[in-house]
Amino acid sequence: MNTLATSFHIPEFLHAEVPPEHKGMSRDEVRLMVLQEDEDSAYHKRFEEIDQFLEDGDVIVLNNSRTIPPxxxxxxxxxxxxxxxxxxxxxxxxxxxxxxxxxxxxxxxxxxxxxxxxxxxxxxxxxxxxxxxxxxxxxxxxxxxxxGEPVRYEYIHHPWPLETYQTVYGAIPGSVEMPSAGRAFTWDLLSKLKAKGVQTTYIQLHAGLSYYEQNRWPNPKNHPEAFNVPEETARLITQAKQNSNRVIAVGTTVVRALESAVNEHGEVKAISGITRLYIDQNHRVITVDGLLTGFHEPEASHLHMLTAFLPEKKLMKAYGEALHKGYLWHEFGDMNLILPAGNLE
Missing domain, CATH: 2.40.10.240 (QueA-like)
Structure with a gap:
């Protein structure tokens, strides 16, 4: 996967440094690029329109770890x-x-x-x-x-308060960086999805530092993080699989936690512990069908995980399109929904 580290460059103006709500927008008004396994072209929407791509019976799994100021x-x-x-x-x-x-x-x-x-x-x-x-x-x-203060990387020029580094549903303190894939959700949007028949459930994975400064990155094969998959979440995923409904992970942290909870029979079980699981194109994902995530730097191991859902060539083509269309990167940026083959509305 070393090819990803040099596969593209993010221009300075695409580093999202201001939260959308400080630009007169709602959190769910960021942009959304939707990729489907069997489609050549991406869909370009607003995040508040994500309900168009989710169905009655789908289960979305959120990481409700709350960010501390580390x-x-x-x-x-x-x-x-x-x-x-x-x-x-x-x-x-x-x-x-x-x-x-x-x-x-x-x-x-x-x-x-x-x-x-x-x-x-x-x-x-x-x-x-x-x-x-x-x-x-x-x-x-x-x-x-x-x-404490929130972690602020070089592309963030203003010391935003801790609340801007929280998801609306974050409840269990422990992450030192926000599980940012869920940041764009609002309670109104979650209620809209519930009314459509989309179920929501939670795991906790306390995210560690994703960058060590001076161009140093965590070793993805030795990056321990504490996680918990509750009984209710394991039950809902099992039920969804039995009913041929889709399970959508909100964030790479959710995928990592759920894949760490799979037993020898391929079943998701309730578990708490430390995971060092590394997921790339060689890992067959068992627990989830789709992934909602942000846009990742070429050096980040999060990008490696996306190749478990899409071929690298197709992923890089989509990232090239996102760069061309001006999608914003990082925790205050835009979103990317990856779905399995099937019919989209």
């Missing part, structure tokens, strides 16, 4: 330090990215109100480290919410 600023001796939390390991330990060239084991990083953290080991992969905090549990989470 950027903390402190001091290591006389040096200012910025850390970015990536994954909770225990009640007082997190994998984190430290911005800078220093690495001092067992020398405490000082934060406001007396909070301290020490580098107690390596993370799951370079450049992540394990940080042990002097607080844990709800006290540490409360501190993160009071002093």
């Amino acid at each position: 950027v903390l600023k402190g001091c290591l001796g006389k040096q200012n330090v910025e850390i970015r939390l990536s994954r909770k390991i225990s009640t007082n330990q997190w994998e984190a990215l430290l911005l800078g060239t220093f690495r001092q084991i067992n020398v405490p990083i000082q934060f406001p109100e007396g909070l301290e953290a020490t580098i107690s080991g390596l993370g799951s992969e370079p450049p992540l480290v394990t940080l042990s905090f002097s607080k844990g549990g709800s006290s540490l989470l409360d501190y993160i919410y009071r002093y």
